[in-house]
């Protein structure tokens with residue numbers, strides 16, 4: 834697995850990342866299928882450990898990687914393909930403001946069958962201010978604080994849940 838990632842990365846077709854949260858490796862995010870020429874595009878795949886799910890780790894990670902791809906690597910388009918029934922993953926791209934482009938019927942062979950996927954994408958022009966700063970701004974607008982959280986008279990000991 835690691836050898837495959839390294840080979841693809843060395844060939845310039847993939848950018849594999851690991852995600853650390855509070856000093857622990859909790860997930861992976863990979864930009865794969867990188868194509869140059871007139872396309873300059875790649876698609877993103879990801880997972881996080883259940884123990885940290887729901888804390889905004891993945892939207893933050895995706896935002897950082899998209900900015901890196903657009904600003905440093907020089908890609909123009911990032912795509913995420915998601916099975917329609919994968920609610921948590923759809924929330925990640927919805928919260929980040931990815932554009933929904935439509936359905937690819939029977940797009941990938943997963944768990945023994947050809948599965949439909951919804952396509953979400955962003956191009957560099959859509960996030961001139963950077964995706965991380967946009968995500969931070971929208972996130973802080975929607976996160977409860979100790980002062981305005983419903984039913985919270987004082988301390989808010991949970992991580993904000995976007």
Ligand SMILES: CC(C)(COP(=O)(O)OP(=O)(O)OC[C@H]1O[C@@H](n2cnc3c(N)ncnc32)[C@H](O)[C@@H]1OP(=O)(O)O)[C@@H](O)C(=O)NCCC(=O)NCCS
Pocket residue numbers: 878879880881882883885886887888889890891892914915916919920921922923924925994995
């Ligand atoms: C999809 C995934 C990466 C989301 O990562 P994350 O860091 O939990 O993302 P968020 O914190 O933004 O949570 C996204 C949604 O997950 C759901 N969620 C919240 N808490 C959760 C928990 N404890 N366990 C599972 N899902 C939870 C909520 O619907 C949340 O949306 P909300 O913020 O509107 O409430 C993660 O659920 C995962 O690894 N899933 C399995 C692998 C996968 O589906 N990969 C994507 C393939 S396209």
